[in-house]
Amino acid sequence: MKRAIEHVAAGRWPAGESSDAVTLDYDARFRRRMVLHCDSGREVLLDLPKAVAMADGDGLRLEDGGWLAVRAKPEPLVEIRAADAHALARLAWHLGNRHLATEIADGMLRIRPDHVIEAMLEGLGARLTRVERAFQPEGGAYGDHAGHHHHDDGDAHGGHTHGGHGGRIHHHHDHHH
Structure with a gap:
């Protein structure tokens, strides 16, 4: 091979x-x-x-x-729009606070479908549209891959999942809210 x-x-x-x-x-x-x-x-x-x-x-x-x-490869996504730039920034903050892989596009955000997150976004006034397209989320501030913690083969090495995070794998870290 x-x-x-x-x-x-x-x-x-x-x-x-x-x-x-x-x-x-x-x-x-x-x-x-x-x-x-x-x-x-x-x-x-x-x-x-x-x-x-x-x-x-x-x-x-x-x-x-x-x-x-x-x-x-195109995959199912949810496009998120808001009434104005301030409202969209607020929605982006809520997604980032949940460490959710998010693509930032012109006037909108894109995430993978997650009914819990979608309900939260709608409660915050977001307009959601289901689409199918390639997903290229924003990279992390420390050079990581959009919310991934570096796993060689996609395995969870000591990680844990959060139901509200779309099943994503995360290592424990403290949040100060």
């Missing part, structure tokens, strides 16, 4: 030279080592030195010098 050994950001690799592509959802685009099922049907082993947050248009260099294009 061929190995993908290097991740290169979009615009920094020869995209015209890719021999294949891999279409991955948000969670699968943050990995260090896993078997990738390419769009052509072949399998490639992702074997990077550390977990990397991949985005649509990025490239993976194969050990033989070839390239694999990364595509973001």
